[in-house]
Each structure stands twice: as C-alpha cells, then as structure tokens.
Amino acid sequence: MAIPAQAMPSQDPAVRRGNMSEVALGYSAEQAQVEAMRCLQCKNAPCVSGCPVGIRIPDFLKAAAAGRFDEAAKHLNDAASRAAAPELLGLRAHAYAGLARNAEEKGDAEAALRYYMSVGILFNDATLVPEALHKAATLLDKLGRGQEAQAMREELKARYPDSPLSRQGQTRTERREEKGNA
Numbered sequence: 001m002a003i004p005a006q007a008m009p010s011q012d013p014a015v016r017r018g019n020m021s022e023v024a025l026g027y028s029a030e031q032a033q034v035e036a037m038r039c040l041q042c043k044n045a046p047c048v049s050g051c052p053v054g055i056r057i058p059d060f061l062k063a064a065a066a067g068r069f070d071e072a073a074k075h076l077n078d079a080a081s082r083a084a085a086p087e088l089l090g091l092r093a094h095a096y097a098g099l100a101r102n103a104e105e106k107g108d109a110e111a112a113l114r115y116y117m118s119v120g121i122l123f124n125d126a127t128l129v130p131e132a133l134h135k136a137a138t139l140l141d142k143l144g145r146g147q148e149a150q151a152m153r154e155e156l157k158a159r160y161p162d163s164p165l166s167r168q169g170q171t172r173t174e175r176r177e178e179k180g181n182a
C-alpha cells in the first residue's frame with residue numbers, strides 16, 4: 001500500500017492571525033522518516049541522473065527513512081561540497097539549510113547557527129535567507145549573544161524589508177527600545 005504524503009504541520013489559523021511567524025512548522029523526525037519512506041528506491045534512479053551534481057538522493061532518503069539522520073546529513077554535506085559552481089549556489093544553500101535544521105533537531109545550537117549563518121551570509125534567496133537570518137538571531141539570543149542577534153535582525157531588515165520575519169524582528173527591536181527607555 002502506498003505511503004501517503006505527510007501533511008506539513010502548520011499553525012492554527014486562529015493563532016497565526018495574531019503573529020508573523022512562519023506558517024509551516026516543519027516535519028517532526030518521525031514524519032521526516034515516513035516521508036522519506038515514500039522513495040521507491042528506483043533501480044535507475046532518475047533523480048540521480050537528473051541531479052546536476054549526481055547526488056545519491058535514494059541513499060539520502062534511505063538513511064532518513066531508517067532514522068539515521070547523521071548519515072543523511074553526510075549526503076547533504078556531500079551535496080553542498082559538490083555544488084560549488086556559481087550556477088549551483090541554490091542547491092548548496094538548500095543543502096546548508098537542511099544541515100541547519102538537522103543540527104537544530106539534534107539540539108546542537110552551535111552547529112545549527114553556523115549553517116544558518118552560512119545560508120544567510122553566502123546566499124541571496126528571498127525564501128531561504130530571511131528564515132536563516134531569523135533562526136540565526138533566535139539561536140544567538142539562546143546562546144546569550146544578544147548584540148550579535150540584534151545585528152542579525154538589522155541585517156534581515158536591511159536586506160529583506162518586506163519579509164514578515166523582518167517585521168517580526170522590528171517589533172522585537174521596538175519592544176527592547178521601549179524597555180530601555182522605560
């Protein structure tokens with residue numbers, strides 16, 4: 001029997017009406033496993049021949065399906081290192097974003113921060129980069145590096161002024177300023 005596609009968890013409409021956070025909440029580790037199980041492990045793997053750098057996508061998904069996320073992360077690292085050509089920067093950015101989420105899932109805030117910062121600093125993508133800068137700022141706050149978090153939010157605001165995440169950071173800055181003036 002075919003495994004159904006996993007629905008992406010998202011904020012309840014009544015809750016998201018009152019905030020500017022991302023609507024999609026991301027898969028849990030269990031959902032990521034089930035989603036990866038949908039790979040048919042095709043003998044001729046058209047995904048590999050169609051990939052500009054020949055990444056072993058079925059191997060990546062097999063590892064993720066078995067819950068071997070460290071092994072899956074190695075495939076993402078491989079993808080990032082192979083996608084060095086300028087025309088493949090988008091692929092590299094996605095690989096770094098995947099590594100960041102994997103590190104965050106494992107509770108490795110330092111590694112997650114490094115990858116999110118790589119996405120934020122090295123790339124220019126209106127979807128990936130605001131999220132990466134926002135996540136990096138949140139992690140910096142958690143790590144007690146408030147000034148760097150603030151600088152990250154300023155960068156987000158300067159580079160992507162129309163992003164909802166940018167406006168969220170702005171509101172936080174205004175709250176801090178109000179506190180400071182009180």
Ligand code: SF4
Nearest residue numbers: 039040041042047058
């Ligand atoms: S990811 Fe590749 S191997 Fe898996 S089902 Fe798709 S084409 Fe086949």
